[in-house]
Amino acid sequence: xxxxxxxxxxxxxxxxxxxxxxxxxxxxxxxxxxxxxxxxxxxxxxxxxxxxxxxxxxxxxxxxxxxxxxxxxxxxxxxxxxxxxxxxxxxxxxxxxxxxxxxxxxxxxxxxxxxxxxxxxxxxxxxxxxxxxxxxxxxxxxxxxxxxxxxxxxxxxxxxxxxxxxxxxxxxxxxxxxxxxxxxxxxxxxxxxxxxxxxxxxxxxxxxxxxxxxxxxxxxxxxxxxxxxxxxxxxxx
Amino acid sequence: xxxxxxxxxxxxxxxxxxxxxxxxxxxxxxxxxxxxxxxxxxxxxxxxxxxxxxxxxxxxxxxxxxxxxxxxxxxxxxxxxxxxxxxxxxxxxxxxxxxxxxxxxxxxxxxxxxxxxxxxxxxxxxxxxxxxxxxxxxxxxxxxxxxxxxxxxxxxxxxxxxxxxxxxxxxxxxxxxxxxxxxxxxxxxxxxxxxxxxxxxxxxxxxxxxxxxxxxxxxxxxxxxxxxxxxxxxxxx
Numbered sequence: 001x002x003x004x005x006x007x008x009x010x011x012x013x014x015x016x017x018x019x020x021x022x023x024x025x026x027x028x029x030x031x032x033x034x035x036x037x038x039x040x041x042x043x044x045x046x047x048x049x050x051x052x053x054x055x056x057x058x059x060x061x062x063x064x065x066x067x068x069x070x071x072x073x074x075x076x077x078x079x080x081x082x083x084x085x086x087x088x089x090x091x092x093x094x095x096x097x098x099x100x101x102x103x104x105x106x107x108x109x110x111x112x113x114x115x116x117x118x119x120x121x122x123x124x125x126x127x128x129x130x131x132x133x134x135x136x137x138x139x140x141x142x143x144x145x146x147x148x149x150x151x152x153x154x155x156x157x158x159x160x161x162x163x164x165x166x167x168x169x170x171x172x173x174x175x176x177x178x179x180x181x182x183x184x185x186x187x188x189x190x191x192x193x194x195x196x197x198x199x200x201x202x203x204x205x206x207x208x209x210x211x212x213x214x215x216x217x218x219x220x221x222x223x224x225x226x227x228x229x230x231x232x233x234x235x236x237x
Numbered sequence: 238x239x240x241x242x243x244x245x246x247x248x249x250x251x252x253x254x255x256x257x258x259x260x261x262x263x264x265x266x267x268x269x270x271x272x273x274x275x276x277x278x279x280x281x282x283x284x285x286x287x288x289x290x291x292x293x294x295x296x297x298x299x300x301x302x303x304x305x306x307x308x309x310x311x312x313x314x315x316x317x318x319x320x321x322x323x324x325x326x327x328x329x330x331x332x333x334x335x336x337x338x339x340x341x342x343x344x345x346x347x348x349x350x351x352x353x354x355x356x357x358x359x360x361x362x363x364x365x366x367x368x369x370x371x372x373x374x375x376x377x378x379x380x381x382x383x384x385x386x387x388x389x390x391x392x393x394x395x396x397x398x399x400x401x402x403x404x405x406x407x408x409x410x411x412x413x414x415x416x417x418x419x420x421x422x423x424x425x426x427x428x429x430x431x432x433x434x435x436x437x438x439x440x441x442x443x444x445x446x447x448x449x450x451x452x453x454x455x456x457x458x459x460x461x462x463x464x465x466x467x468x469x470x471x472x473x474x
Contacts, residue, residue: 053392054332057339059387069331071338078331094306094315101308102294108345116353117366117371129354129366135354148294156330194451 003029005064006043010169011227014072015060020171021076023214025083026030073100076168089093092162098150099161099169103176106145113137114230134235138187142180146195148175153197173198174205175232184236240266241300243280246394248464251309252297255409258313260451262320283460310337313405322405329399336398336406340413343382344465350374351467375424383432386410389433396441409444410435416466
């Protein structure tokens with residue numbers, strides 16, 4: 001199966017969670033919108049024309065033959081069963097998906113650190129609100145979420161969230177740690193000390209051959225201030 | 238199977254999407270935290286002690302025998318297959334779940350109309366920001382989401398989001414319309430005119446015998462200013 005991933009061409013964003021899974025699985029895929037202007041046009045056509053019978057609301061979405069799957073966690077749920085990135089029994093699939101949806105919730109809050117008042121406005125038009133939101137986010141929310149995953153890792157017996165079995169959730173945890181470090185290098189230092197199992201997942205992921213090759217390739221976009229994880233020094237104090 | 242639903246006792250919130258599904262399915266369930274102080278204590282114990290091997294991050298969560306499932310959309314995904322509230326084939330399950338996750342995204346934004354700066358703060362401490370957020374939410378976001386579901390209903394052939402087959406997604410659409418009407422009665426009037434298929438789903442749901450009985454029972458909590466849908470007149474202008 002040759003997959004087609006549709007996501008914005010210039011940022012990691014939510015699409016990165018899918019890219020990491022496709023790369024780790026060694027699955028053949030095309031990152032459609034990054035294939036020049038025609039790629040972006042193809043994505044916008046699917047979004048705007050809504051010609052398909054089951055149109056996605058927003059990127060990322062994945063085409064697999066005639067199937068179009070949208071919503072990041074749903075795509076991973078779908079891919080997990082097909083690529084070995086999740087055990088096939090229902091209880092494991094539900095649990096992995098539940099964890100991924102908790103990551104989704106955290107990703108929304110990360111986005112809101114720079115856009116608390118509205119996605120349609122510039123960061124520059126909501127800086128005081130962003131500062132207020134981020135203060136609470138770094139002191140309360142990030143520690144709460146990451147310590148939850150620390151507990152999950154403790155209970156699983158480690159080193160992965162499902163125990164000895166590696167899954168797409170570990171890839172997403174890696175991305176969370178990498179992104180939070182990029183956005184909030186100062187604030188993350190004391191937080192990381194309390195979630196060493198989570199940090200260990202990050203380290204195990206970057207040592208995986210396919211991920212290492214991916215991270216060193218030009219397929220991996222750099223973090224930037226168009227994505228979810230943005231480094232605005234004034235927010236990281 | 239006798240289900241145990243765990244959710245805050247005094248509000249509809251995210252738990253209401255689960256209650257509606259259990260009621261429509263005629264599934265035997267206990268709304269644990271509403272069974273007095275011991276119920277709330279039982280819920281908090283599961284959340285805080287995290288004794289289970291796979292602890293939930295937050296309510297709502299559902300116990301079904303030994304299985305504990307969390308995350309609203311994941312619970313509905315689980316229940317859908319067991320209660321006839323979703324077709325059993327994989328493509329339909331993925332599609333229904335994708336739609337439910339889009340509803341989840343909208344629910345986050347609805348929550349943020351009164352809490353844009355942080356869940357830990359009172360509404361009174363973020364009123365100017367709430368007003369700014371809600372302006373954009375009502376002029377751009379609500380029409381965008383609801384017109385998306387209008388398109389889905391048009392493409393399905395109606396009257397339900399999956400066509401002639403009723404599903405838990407229809408129950409959630411009902412709850413969205415009812416909640417948005419409660420929170421923003423003025424702003425919703427012109428919006429509804431453009432999404433008549435969505436409004437029709439609402440009307441079909443309240444006419445279903447089990448839902449009608451539920452809505453008239455004391456099991457249905459009233460909307461209030463502790464839930465997701467809050468009526469603050471100053472935001473509805």
